[in-house]
Amino acid sequence: MNAQLTPALSHDELDAFWMPFTANRQFKAQPRMLARAQGMHYWTDDGREVLDGVAGLWCVNAGHARREITEAVTKQLGTMEFAPTFQMGHPIAFELANRLADLAPPGMDRIFFTNSGSESVDTALKIAIAYHRARGAGQRTRLIGREKGYHGVGFGGMSVGGMVNNRKTFGASMVPGVDHLPHTLDIEHNAFTRGLPQWGAHLANELERLIALHDASTIAAVIVEPISGSAGVILPPVGYLKRLREICDKHEIVLIFDEVITGFGRVGKPFASLAFDVTPDLMTTAKGLTNGSIPMGAVFAQRKIYDAFMQGPENSIELFHGYTYSAHPVACAAALATLDIYAKEGLLTRAASLAGEWENAVHSMRGLPHVIDVRNCGLIGAVELEPRAGKPGARAFEVFLKCFERGVMVRQTGDVIAMSPPLIIESKQIAKLVETLTSVIRDTA
Ligand SMILES: Cc1ncc(COP(=O)(O)O)c(C=O)c1O
Numbered sequence: 001m002n003a004q005l006t007p008a009l010s011h012d013e014l015d016a017f018w019m020p021f022t023a024n025r026q027f028k029a030q031p032r033m034l035a036r037a038q039g040m041h042y043w044t045d046d047g048r049e050v051l052d053g054v055a056g057l058w059c060v061n062a063g064h065a066r067r068e069i070t071e072a073v074t075k076q077l078g079t080m081e082f083a084p085t086f087q088m089g090h091p092i093a094f095e096l097a098n099r100l101a102d103l104a105p106p107g108m109d110r111i112f113f114t115n116s117g118s119e120s121v122d123t124a125l126k127i128a129i130a131y132h133r134a135r136g137a138g139q140r141t142r143l144i145g146r147e148k149g150y151h152g153v154g155f156g157g158m159s160v161g162g163m164v165n166n167r168k169t170f171g172a173s174m175v176p177g178v179d180h181l182p183h184t185l186d187i188e189h190n191a192f193t194r195g196l197p198q199w200g201a202h203l204a205n206e207l208e209r210l211i212a213l214h215d216a217s218t219i220a221a222v223i224v225e226p227i228s229g230s231a232g233v234i235l236p237p238v239g240y241l242k243r244l245r246e247i248c249d250k251h252e253i254v255l256i257f258d259e260v261i262t263g264f265g266r267v268g269k270p271f272a273s274l275a276f277d278v279t280p281d282l283m284t285t286a287k288g289l290t291n292g293s294i295p296m297g298a299v300f301a302q303r304k305i306y307d308a309f310m311q312g313p314e315n316s317i318e319l320f321h322g323y324t325y326s327a328h329p330v331a332c333a334a335a336l337a338t339l340d341i342y343a344k345e346g347l348l349t350r351a352a353s354l355a356g357e358w359e360n361a362v363h364s365m366r367g368l369p370h371v372i373d374v375r376n377c378g379l380i381g382a383v384e385l386e387p388r389a390g391k392p393g394a395r396a397f398e399v400f401l402k403c404f405e406r407g408v409m410v411r412q413t414g415d416v417i418a419m420s421p422p423l424i425i426e427s428k429q430i431a432k433l434v435e436t437l438t439s440v441i442r443d444t445a
Pocket residue numbers: 115116117118119121150151152153225229230258259260261286287
């Protein structure tokens with residue numbers, strides 16, 4: 001019998017919190033409460049240990065409850081809990097920007113701070129549009145996203161995003177002047193590919209079609225996730241991102257990589273753009289920046305973009321954009337401590353050394369009942385299940401629930417089970433994750 005860690009909440013006490021991206025009534029009828037976390041594990045309110053197969057929500061890359069981060073945050077709270085960054089500064093904001101610039105892909109050494117992935121995306125979209133105006137091409141306002149893309153929940157991110165449930169309610173309120181590339185998921189050609197699929201680079205040429213339709217002179221930016229996470233782990237075909245880069249260069253379109261989940265070591269290099277050797281003009285990050293401990297995001301910009309704004313009278317504000325909590329000192333302290341851990345423990349490249357073992361482990365699920373695809377890259381894995389007739393997502397949700405009951409946390413999106421464990425995962429934990437998921441899939445009709 002496990003000890004109860006926190007008091008169980010009554011039905012009434014569950015009502016007030018309107019939970020995000022959650023089936024509220026279903027959850028509140030049968031809550032899944034987390035009460036404590038350490039290393040690779042959560043503990044439920046009733047004291048059950050749960051292996052974290054998703055790094056919280058793709059963010060706790062260095063594992064839970066890292067003492068160094070707690071200490072840095074505590075110290076900063078005691079020194080200066082808040083300081084504005086509008087027309088004022090504080091040293092660790094600059095220190096953090098420099099540290100991030102050192103990690104960044106070539107030339108991406110100008111950093112704008114936000115508080116989340118959604119804010120990073122909306123910031124990057126605004127920077128792209130304002131950049132063109134600053135260089136005398138103010139008619140370039142059109143944005144190109146991609147089907148099945150997820151770029152958070154701001155109006156900009158939602159509009160360039162391509163997940164129908166996130167969009168359909170808000171149809172007429174979308175940002176105007178947005179178009180979408182086709183997604184790159186093709187199970188017919190690429191099922192059970194290990195790593196990046198060989199088929200599909202030509203899908204990037206669809207950008208030329210959109211340019212022919214709208215004219216390059218109207219297009220500000222293209223935004224894609226190097227690897228789509230939220231739509232169920234969709235990998236870029238070999239050569240696809242390079243082709244997008246070439247087309248954007250040819251037509252002077254800003255290329256934005258949304259690295260909110262791929263940033264900070266997820267695919268074996270600090271950023272996916274480094275792993276795939278394609279450098280964007282703007283890069284959005286959040287999540288792993290502070291190991292999920294304090295909300296923070298950052299947009300990385302090529303210096304040429306920043307420089308384009310640095311003109312006109314010196315007393316003029318160059319970009320009318322920012323958040324009260326941009327470069328919040330406590331978040332900066334958390335991020336600096338996180339970067340120290342990443343450096344000391346080699347976590348930003350650890351996924352590369354585990355990738356082979358991880359790949360074999362997740363692909364061992366090929367052949368299980370209802371499994372129609374397995375995908376992997378770095379420390380990301382996905383198992384796609386055949387949907388139940390007329391009940392999309394039901395089978396995968398049942399698998400998610402049973403895994404949780406058996407002590408493993410995975411993520412369900414549609415009929416895909418996604419895994420993205422903390423980068424500190426050990427072999428025996430990879431084995432437990434995959435063994436549990438395997439047994440659950442076998443037991444699920
Ligand atoms: C690629 C991508 N962009 C943006 C976001 C939004 O981040 P947040 O939830 O921090 O606003 C996410 C969140 O999962 C994401 O995966």
